[in-house]
Amino acid sequence: MTTNIPAREVPFPSSFALMEAPVSKAEKEVKEPELEVDQIQGNILVGFNKDNQTLIFLDIQDVSAFKLWLRAVIPFVATTEEVLQFNRLFKMIRSRRKVESRAVLSTWMNMAFSFKGLEKLDEKEAAKFQDKGFKAGLAKRSRGLNDPSKGEGAQQTWLIGGENNEADLMIILASDSIEEMAFAVRRVESWVYEGAQLHGKTVPSGAAVIFKQKGATLPSPLTGHEHFGFLDGVSQPGIRGTAGKSKELITARQNPADPNQGKPGQDRLWPGEFVFGYPGQDPKDADKKGELKMEGPAWNKNGSFLVFRRLRQDVGGFHDFLKNEGERLKLGAELFGAKCVGRWASGAPIERAPTADNLKMSRDDCANNAFDFQDATVPKAPKPGSDQCADNFPKSLAQEDKDGLVCPFAGHIRKAYPRDDVAVDPKTKNPPNEADTETHRLLRRGIPFGDPFDPTVIPDDGNRGLLFLAYQTSIENQFEFVIKNWVNDPEFKDPGSGHDPILGQADKNGNRERFFAVKLANGEKQTIRIEKDWVIPTGGGYFFSPSIHALELLSGS
Secondary structure, X not given: OOOOOOOXXXXXXXXXOOOOOOOOHHHHHOOOOEEOOOOOEOOOOOOOOOOEEEEEEEEEOOHHHHHHHHHHHXXXXXXXXXXXXXXXXXXXXXXXXXXXXXXXXXXXEEEEEOHHHHHHHOHHXXXXXXXXXXXXXXXXXXXXXXXXXXXXXXXXXXXXXXXXXXXXXXXXEEEOOHHHHHHHHHHHHHHHHHOEEEOOXXXXXXXXXXXXXXXXXXXXXXXXXXXXXXXXXXXXXXXXXXXXXXXXXXXXXOOOOOOOEOOXXXXXXXXXXXXXXXXXXXXXXXXXXXXXXXXXXXXXXXXXXXXXXXXXXXXXXXHHHHHHHHHHOOOOHHHHHHHHHOEOOOOOEOOOOOOOOOHHHHOOOOOOOOOOOOOOOOOOOOOOOOOOOOOOOHHHXXXXXXXXXXXXXXXXHHHHOOOOOOOOOOOOOOOOOHHHHHHHOOEEOOEEEOXXXXXXXXXXXXOOEEEEEEEEOOHHHHHHHHHHHHHOOOOOOOXXXXXXXXXXXXXXXXXXXXXXXXXXXXXXXXXXEEOOOOEEEEEEEEEEEXXXXXXXXXOOO
């Protein structure tokens, strides 16, 4: 299995029977939903977590033929139940052997349709969707995200997902090995070009491959990191609910100080934030169950919207920026980079390691996400005999950072997930409380593409970056909200905070200049002007990942 498998990416149960710590009476009275894990596609609530992925994009050309073909390949689509069982077995073997194991390997497949693709299959049913972002498509919404209007980043030049090359279907393949990945790709291509078997007969696909994109975890020492060199995927929400009728929680309660969290800092959210047909978050009380999340066709239950962005990264340009500005501010490139991201390259949070990296903390999933921005962190000892987390860094607890002295307000992780930050004016468009913030979360399933940057190779083709994949039940209120109201808004959380220096984009009549404000140790505020984009969109799309039952309905079976 993948070498990048820490629990931060995978909110699934422990390898053995869960040793749930005692919880309060009030918590016991909050009944969590039974999730239909045999219907929810894998990779949504439980990530595939594989070292190798390939995205295959199809254009549907013959609807009648495609429906028969879809019926033939549905059995190969992974379910959450299958991924859970595999992960449980893998973790059990690894726990006993104390080493990474290749005793069990797997290859998974997931399918997601664009609105255009669903329209081809059933126009009346597709029209029932309400999310404006999904129905318009990413290409038409890209300018609202401050994507460039010209050049490489403009949607009309994208490799996939522009108005002239939008896909109807995206197939995600994920595997433990390069060899099995190649086999899976050949099999899907064979299905498309030569047909698939249905009831002993070969049925043509009625579709064509219009684009393929490989992704892979980076080789050591960058395994688990993105191309800029920073550990990725550390902060993921947990999921409330059980795997079917079992008592196994999708995300175990492991924070002894807060039964509503998985590991410390990992809030367990109601599943309706990510999968239709279940309660979502209450925007006024983070611990209470909110409204049932449903929209569109009745068959959208157990389905999820998927946002895909192919983001090219200018690694050399970014590190030149860190070096030059870090020296100018007398911080050094590493500390300045940690302030830009909110974490050191290792993954250790700057809120807990404000002046120097802490490699041990970065590897400890019970500590590397245990912090807030407004309030100091007060850990609690675990119950004896439980699988609760112990904080092994009592001298490095996160303190109050209300002024953004440690982690700037525009630091990437503070912009993209403000935690307990509070907007200056609760009447503004920005969220006034932490409970509302939790209604804008994403389940991210990204993976790098391209070879690592080598500064000795000149010229460098620059073909590397991140395949950003994120699941949610509202593209407008989750992905687009995060980008528009947090990442790209220089006035959030405080006036003059600046743009997210990693993902943030500014575009005023073609002017791409943005800024990033950082406070020095003496409290002096420095505003850095950034004229170059380090992350450039080169493809993408808005998709919907239906349930297994919905796939069957769409196939006409």
